[in-house]
Each structure stands twice: as structure tokens, then as C-alpha cells.
Amino acid sequence: MKVFTTTSELKEFLKSGRIAAMKEGKELQVGLVPTMGYLHEGHASLLRKARAQNDLVVLSIFVNPIQFGPNEDLDRYPRDAERDLALAEHEGVDAVFMPSVEEMYPQPIKTKVAVEELTSKLCGASRPGHFDGVTTVVSKLFHIVAPNRAYFGQKDAQQVAVVAQMVKDLNFDLEIIPCPIVRENDGLALSSRNVYLSAEERQAALILSRSLKQLEADVYGGKEVTVLEARQQLTQKIESEPLAEIDYVEIAAFPSLTALQLTNSFNSELEVFGAILVAVAVKFGTTRLIDNVLLTGKGEAIHV
Known part of the structure; x- marks a missing residue:
């Protein structure tokens, strides 16, 4: 080398x-x-x-x-x-x-x-x-x-x-x-900034992957929610963790990042765009972490 x-x-x-x-x-x-x-x-x-x-x-x-x-x-x-x-x-x-x-x-x-x-x-x-x-x-x-x-x-x-x-x-x-995102065994997305987290903050940060995983399961399971409802539910779950300070919770088409129709069902927007990015940025103490899940209509790889 x-x-x-x-x-x-x-x-x-x-x-x-x-x-x-x-x-x-x-x-x-x-x-x-x-x-x-x-x-x-x-x-x-x-x-x-x-x-x-x-x-x-x-x-x-x-x-x-x-x-x-x-x-x-x-x-x-x-x-x-x-x-x-x-x-x-x-x-x-x-x-x-x-x-x-x-x-x-x-x-x-x-x-x-x-x-x-x-x-x-x-x-x-x-x-x-x-x-x-x-x-x-x-x-x-x-x-x-x-x-x-x-x-x-x-x-x-x-x-x-x-x-x-x-x-x-x-x-x-x-x-x-x-x-693909690589995660710890407990779901935390690997990041160089994870080293900043205290033990308590690191445990609290698991709310990100858990919340995203739940939304992914709901969407692929056929649960009918609007884009707005999905964003609200995700926000509420993250806010249930006292140490979490939300920067943003966003849902957009990928890779264009086009805004979605908030009143449309999540699955109908998925059919229109083929791929939807659900992304969050949240601070735990002084450490800002990002995480996301990329949902596709057929669960296939996305080409950018």
C-alpha cells in the first residue's frame, strides 16, 4: 500500500x-x-x-x-x-x-x-x-x-x-x-461522530433506527397512512426520547428530493416516484446524528 x-x-x-x-x-x-x-x-x-x-x-x-x-x-x-x-x-x-x-x-x-x-x-x-x-x-x-x-x-x-x-x-x-448503511448490532448507524456520544446518549440514539424500522415495516406491510401522518408519527416517536432534539424529519422522493403530496397515501406516492427517502437529523447532547431509510416500490436497488 x-x-x-x-x-x-x-x-x-x-x-x-x-x-x-x-x-x-x-x-x-x-x-x-x-x-x-x-x-x-x-x-x-x-x-x-x-x-x-x-x-x-x-x-x-x-x-x-x-x-x-x-x-x-x-x-x-x-x-x-x-x-x-x-x-x-x-x-x-x-x-x-x-x-x-x-x-x-x-x-x-x-x-x-x-x-x-x-x-x-x-x-x-x-x-x-x-x-x-x-x-x-x-x-x-x-x-x-x-x-x-x-x-x-x-x-x-x-x-x-x-x-x-x-x-x-x-x-x-x-x-x-x-x-448500504452499516449498523451496529443494536441498529445504530455507524458514524465517526458516534464517539462523541455519552453512554446515555448512545442508548437514546437507538430511537432513530427503531422509529425508521417501524415506519418501513408499516409501509411494506400495507398500512395506509398519508405522507403527513407518516411524518407526524415518526416525529412523535423520536420526541418520546427526552434526550432527542430534532433538527428535521423529512420524507421526499429519491434521488430528486422532490417534495411529496402530504395528503396522499405513502404507498401511492411510492408508486408514483418508485423510491422515497425518509431522513432524520437529531441532536443528542452536542452530537448531531443523521439516519434514513430508503423505500422502493419493488424493494429493488436504486440507481442515482
Whole structure:
């Protein structure tokens, strides 16, 4: 496994690999897994998917400052480079890109990539500018690595939708591969931020997966509720946990994030759109967690 801290070294490594493949009459297939580090089993699942589908796997580890707001957790975002590299090597990663902020942004950045509409709702409403930071750094990584495929966890479903829209609109020559949420045995969605939770807050946070799972069971079980009733019921269940402070509970079509008709039945809207995202963002103490469930009319995989 090679570790690179500069763009030029990584690009030279990839260029050499592509030239070698061409000499053998092949096209080198490259998979990219962009992360902010502090890796867990969720990230490992992305790496395994990338390993299975590509000749060469690149993992990027970069805590991107321009996607954090002024009152967010940039300075205390968890970091553990030694553990990250051990996990990467275990999962068969070929190259790890660990640039400094100065390497990624050698001067104050004057250009940003912004996706409209999709970023004004859900997390975008409470974290203004966040997705501009995401799409900007991801577009830079796509240009640096030029992957055939890039892998993103479905836990941040809005991010998946936003990046896929950017790729489509700007004609990036790669495929976005969404990967399922990985959960602890008790249902808590894996997140680097889970480390912030106290024991009491972590137990309280289980209300998210339990509430989403119940709604999923109701919908697939044929229970007739309107979209508004589904949202109200989900909200009430989460609010039943005293430590939960709701940021949002939203139900929207996926991947367009189109608003649904609140008075229509959930199942009828599912038939219209084919896939519906039920997403929540909730604070437990000072820790903001997101979770979601993606419902499909036929229970099939969604392509973004």
C-alpha cells in the first residue's frame, strides 16, 4: 500500500499504473473511496466493494474545512491516522491520499462547485454552504484521481444525490456507487461522530433506527397512512426520547428530493416516484446524528 500526501505524487503513481495496463492491452479500472478518516466498518464496506469491482483502489482521507460551518466541529472532528492506515491495508487498498489543507487549497479558494435545489433542503437547510464544500472537494478528488467509480455510503443519502447530480450535470466520466448503511448490532448507524456520544446518549440514539424500522415495516406491510401522518408519527416517536432534539424529519422522493403530496397515501406516492427517502437529523447532547431509510416500490436497488 502506498501513502501519498501530494497531488503530483498520486497522479504520477496513477499515470504509471495506467501506462502499464495499456501496455498489456487493458484499461486500468480505478475505484475511489473519499472519506474524512476515523474509519469504521461502514468505510470498510465501501473499500471492499471498491476492491471487488476495480483493479486499483484509492482511499482519500481529508477533513475538508470548507464543508464545516463556523460553529461546527472541524477542530475536534475525530482523527486517527495510524488506525485508518491499518484498516486500509487490511482491506487491500492500493493507494491512500492524505493531503494537508495547504495541499488541497494552496491559496484561498476562489472557485466553488454548487448544486442547486437539492442542497437547499434536509441537511442543506440547517448547514448552509455545507454541500458547496462537499461538491467542491469531491470534484477536486475526481479530477486528481480520475476514477472509473466512486463509492459513497447511503447513510448520507442527500450527499449521494447531490454528488450524482454534479457528476451528471458536469459530465464527469465515472459511476457513483451508493452502498448500504452499516449498523451496529443494536441498529445504530455507524458514524465517526458516534464517539462523541455519552453512554446515555448512545442508548437514546437507538430511537432513530427503531422509529425508521417501524415506519418501513408499516409501509411494506400495507398500512395506509398519508405522507403527513407518516411524518407526524415518526416525529412523535423520536420526541418520546427526552434526550432527542430534532433538527428535521423529512420524507421526499429519491434521488430528486422532490417534495411529496402530504395528503396522499405513502404507498401511492411510492408508486408514483418508485423510491422515497425518509431522513432524520437529531441532536443528542452536542452530537448531531443523521439516519434514513430508503423505500422502493419493488424493494429493488436504486440507481442515482
